[in-house]
Amino acid sequence: MWYSVKKAFTNLLSPPQTIDYPATPIKRVERYRGLIEYGEEHCIYCLKCEKACPPGAILFTHTDTPTENPKNKKSLAYDYNPHLCIYCGECVRACPKPNEALWQSEKKPGIGVKEDRVNERWFEVEGRKGS
Amino acid sequence: MKKIETTLESVVSDLTAFYDYKVWEFLTLNGVAIDEGTTEIQWIFSRYGAIDDVVIYYAPVKNSETVPSVVDLIPSAIISQREIVDMFGITVENSEKGLYLDEDSLSAPLATCRI
Amino acid sequence: MGRKIIDIPLGSQHISLLEPIKFRFACENEKIVDVSSDVGFVHRGIEKACTTKFAYDAVPYVVARICGLCAITHSLAYTTAAESLLEGVVTRRAKYLRMLLVELDRIHSHMLCLSHTAENAGFEAMFMRIMGDRESVMDIQERITGNRVQFDYVSIGGVNRDITTDIEKEIRKTLAFIREKTHGYLEEFTTNWSLSLKFKGVGVLTLDEAYRYNAIGPLARAAGLATDVRSETDYLPYNEIGYEMRVGEGGDIYSRNIVRLFEILNSITMCENILGGLPEGEIQTKMKGKPTGEALVRLEAPRGELMYYIRGEGKAMLSRVRIKTPTFASIPAFIEVFKGSEYADAPAILASFDPCMSCTAK
Ligand code: SF4
Ligand code: SF4
Numbered sequence: 001m002w003y004s005v006k007k008a009f010t011n012l013l014s015p016p017q018t019i020d021y022p023a024t025p026i027k028r029v030e031r032y033r034g035l036i037e038y039g040e041e042h043c044i045y046c047l048k049c050e051k052a053c054p055p056g057a058i059l060f061t062h063t064d065t066p067t068e069n070p071k072n073k074k075s076l077a078y079d080y081n082p083h084l085c086i087y088c089g090e091c092v093r094a095c096p097k098p099n100e101a102l103w104q105s106e107k108k109p110g111i112g113v114k115e116d117r118v119n120e121r122w123f124e125v126e127g128r129k130g131s
Numbered sequence: 132m133k134k135i136e137t138t139l140e141s142v143v144s145d146l147t148a149f150y151d152y153k154v155w156e157f158l159t160l161n162g163v164a165i166d167e168g169t170t171e172i173q174w175i176f177s178r179y180g181a182i183d184d185v186v187i188y189y190a191p192v193k194n195s196e197t198v199p200s201v202v203d204l205i206p207s208a209i210i211s212q213r214e215i216v217d218m219f220g221i222t223v224e225n226s227e228k229g230l231y232l233d234e235d236s237l238s239a240p241l242a243t244c245r246i
Numbered sequence: 247m248g249r250k251i252i253d254i255p256l257g258s259q260h261i262s263l264l265e266p267i268k269f270r271f272a273c274e275n276e277k278i279v280d281v282s283s284d285v286g287f288v289h290r291g292i293e294k295a296c297t298t299k300f301a302y303d304a305v306p307y308v309v310a311r312i313c314g315l316c317a318i319t320h321s322l323a324y325t326t327a328a329e330s331l332l333e334g335v336v337t338r339r340a341k342y343l344r345m346l347l348v349e350l351d352r353i354h355s356h357m358l359c360l361s362h363t364a365e366n367a368g369f370e371a372m373f374m375r376i377m378g379d380r381e382s383v384m385d386i387q388e389r390i391t392g393n394r395v396q397f398d399y400v401s402i403g404g405v406n407r408d409i410t411t412d413i414e415k416e417i418r419k420t421l422a423f424i425r426e427k428t429h430g431y432l433e434e435f436t437t438n439w440s441l442s443l444k445f446k447g448v449g450v451l452t453l454d455e456a457y458r459y460n461a462i463g464p465l466a467r468a469a470g471l472a473t474d475v476r477s478e479t480d481y482l483p484y485n486e487i488g489y490e491m492r493v494g495e496g497g498d499i500y501s502r503n504i505v506r507l508f509e510i511l512n513s514i515t516m517c518e519n520i521l522g523g524l525p526e527g528e529i530q531t532k533m534k535g536k537p538t539g540e541a542l543v544r545l546e547a548p549r550g551e552l553m554y555y556i557r558g559e560g561k562a563m564l565s566r567v568r569i570k571t572p573t574f575a576s577i578p579a580f581i582e583v584f585k586g587s588e589y590a591d592a593p594a595i596l597a598s599f600d601p602c603m604s605c606t607a608k
Contacts, residue, residue: 003433004441011371017378029385031407033392054304088307088398089406132542156473157460158544158553159570175555177544179473182480185542207460207578211570218293231286231607240294 033087034106038078042100044071049091049102057085061128079125082109083118132185139190143199146174146188150204154178155186160211162219164242168194170219174201174208192221194242200224218242249274254589258287262366262593265603269584269592276588281581285574289607296567302328302537302558303402305567312569313605314395315355318347319547321400323554324567326481326545328402331537331558338483339527340404345482346520347390347399348545349513353424354383355548356464356506356513359600360431363503366594367441372434379427386420389413404530414521425514432507435500445499449595451583452497459579463550463572465599468505469497475546482545487519488512499598536560547572549600571605 019026036058050058059079066075087104095102112118137145150157158175165171172192178184192198200223202209212226220239232238257268266287272280292312296305305328306321313320322344329336361376384394390409391397399406409417435442451461456469466473472493476484492508494501537558545552550572557566580599587595 001437001439003430004438007430007434008371011375017374017381029388029392031392032388033398052303054300054307086307086396086398087393089392090304090307090401093401093406152457156462158551159568159575161555161568161570163557163566163568173555175542175553177478179471180478182478183544185544187542205460206458207575210574210577229286230284231289240291 028106032106033089033104035082035087035104035109036080036085036091037103037105037107038080039101039103040067040069040078042097043069043078044097044101045069045074045076046096048094048096052090052094053085054088054090055084055086056126057081058091059125059129061125079122081118081122081125083112084122085109132183132187134187134189137188137190139192139196139198142174142188142190143201143204146201147204149186149188150176152205157205157207158185160208160215162215162221162241164219165191170194170221170242172198172215172221194221196221198223200226251279256592256596258284260593262597264362265601267601267603267606269596271584271589271592273589276590278584278587278589278592281584283577283581285577285603285606287607288604292608293567293569297564301562302564305564306401307398309567309569310396310398312571312608313602315358315602316351316547316549316552316605317395318344318351318397318399319545319552320569321398322348323543323545323552324556325400325402327541327543327554327556328537329533330481330541330543331539331556332402332533332535334403334531334533336404337527337529337531338525340529340531341482342487342520342524343405343409343529344400345484345487346517347387347397347405348482349516349520350383350387352548353510353513353517354380354387355600356510357383359548359597360435360503360506362597362600363499363594364441366597367445369441372441376431379424382420382423386413386417389416401530403533404528406530408529409524417521418518421514421517425511428507428510428514432504432511435503435507442500442503445503445594445598446496447498448591449499449583449587449598450497451579455582456497456579459582460575461550461579462575463546463548464502464505464509465550465576465579467492468494468501470495473551475544475551479544481543484516487516487523489516499594502598536562537564549573549602549605550576569608571602571608573599573602574606576601577606 060076063077066072089104092098092102092104155176161173163171170192174188176186212223213230216223216226217230217232218241220242251272254271258266268284270282271278300308306325309324310317310321357376357380361373365373388394391399451469453470456466456471474491490512494505538560540557542555553570555568558564
């Protein structure tokens, strides 16, 4: 009982648990799991990342304007949906050239707004994949 | 994991002979869709305090058959009986529909014939 | 005058509820005489999705999303089952790291439950204090896994990240901090009448009822039923890290709180032992093949026993994933506790069960 009374008084004088958000920034932990980034010039187009991704956030679809990369024999283009990605890192673990072709950064995705056509654009990519 | 086959007619008497409520913990009732129109219903038990001593009684059930209720013997089975009714579209004695699914939702999502 | 029974609903939205569950209490005066429940408000069809949309190696990430609090136990139970079908062996280091995360999870989940019990007793400030302290556990989980809620730490074959000496130091510091805090809570929960002592004899589950209704987890242990999957399975070496079962007596709200507090202390000790005895080695083993056969795995989640049954037929997709979650299995026991209690105690009793509806409806 006395313990609780004592605690109640010390609580009055202790600092708050919360932070002053916009003024004090949220501290970002080291090795935070963020966006997946892609280095096209090192990619060997093995498509292992696409196969490994649980929600299907990486898709390679046919394009008419392929990159110069000699490994890109089938004229494919890489597409990544940061809003579908769950940041699990399976793709990076599957990639034969991690840190060069594919790596996980500590960046956060931007806010998906209607003007960016986040959904429509991705549905188009999925449509191309399906056909 | 030990599997013991039983039938719908004998399951209640088998379980009555087997189940001692201070020795066995009833885990759950499970269903596995085997093929078109047949579901394997499993009654799963584990022994208190033993390392991985799990016993499964199972019986194949046709969709037209009615599974007897074991609630008199194992009162906690009611909730998983109701789940099986919803998920596999089979009938279990004294177990009504509507634990998870509403009137207008897809019926029997886990039965193979509906995929 | 004859007996008059009045039906009073609690939920699906109610000030004392965190998650959608609905009880309908038939009350005679203040006493609850009968209860019916509805738990399916957040049914998402995850069992179906696991067998029709995702290959077996993606399922750990799907089942982790059943519940935010025990994400790690779900993915771990599933991976253990899948590994037994693939007949792979996980390294000891990976097993230790898995246990570390599960125990950290238990610590913060129990803290959440205690904070709600405090809130239901009218202790707003204590609720915030415990929640604030709990944040430090989530911080170290974020340090280890890279995210504070969805850890995505366990995958088939091992774990996804290793810990460094820096992180280890931080974990030890946080554990010491939490231990000190927990001793403080223990002091408060055992001496303060309005917080906890008044709950003695309220919401009682007797030992016989615990057996009859197959109570599990802290609910069963508070009633004196010595059951804990950590001592009933052997795929995780709990006997090496100082696991102790704590059995309470009385089976009331008070006893459940005390069992949880001691489990936090035991989990802290276990985490320290894990760090002290962390074996060297790889954290991932490659596993090949397609799952064939059936496997059943049980694991002690913070709320009790979690069971996964999976069956594969040599294809990329499994043919059945059955998830039995702790709250789901305890609902018959919950109903039994409610019968005979006062209606006014219902919110406090419900909070002491620590129910998780997202798990239940999956
Ligand atoms: S991090 Fe996971 S979800 Fe995101 S793209 Fe890679 S595999 Fe897919
Ligand atoms: S796994 Fe790596 S190398 Fe292969 S396609 Fe993906 S990014 Fe390219």
